[in-house]
Amino acid sequence: DTGVSQNPRHKITKRGQNVTFRCDPISEHNRLYWYRQTLGQGPEFLTYFQNEAQLEKSRLLSDRFSAERPKGSFSTLEIQRTEQGDSAMYLCASFGDTEKYGYTFGSGTRLTVV
């Protein structure tokens, strides 16, 4: 296992369409986080899971956004009825119980809504 994997790397979609992103964390990491980053800003927290339980959701996560981690392994983030303001980099990070290595980020999915 070489790290956190995110797919797709890039997604262009028309406004109003639904999109789904996938994150495969480091296998032994039980915590998985989703962040959104827009140009010139730091990553903003969206939600996180411990195993399959979704423990916290940001108020940024409107009802158009839903995240799942059904078996405590990979996670999906779905955006329904996309808007131009959803255009951003969506980052996934995983974290094990060893604080030494911090949170490991995937390469991200860049979403462009046209």
Next chain:
Amino acid sequence: QKEVEQNSGPLSVPEGAIASLNCTYSDRGSQSFFWYRQYSGKSPELIMSIYSNGDKEDGRFTAQLNKASQYVSLLIRDSQPSDSATYLCAVTTKLAGGTSYGKLTFGQGTILTVHP
């Protein structure tokens, strides 16, 4: 007040100089502090973590933490053009029970340019 604030940039230093990056945080319960480097179009990459007051050195990087002042900094010695990137400060807090961590909260980042 933002939860995590970083010194405004961009910061430009000549090659070989010391680059100093600063960060303040508002939550006194914050317990773990991280510096990430992010190249344009790439994801954040962890370069330093610090948990106790004082200095922590790793190669050309030194992180400094002062919990009383709610301040964390990163020094980069002998700066190289390859250090040119956005540097992100992030903090987190242990959850009740003390064995696991919650979310990372990031600052807005400081753009560093090292010119030859």
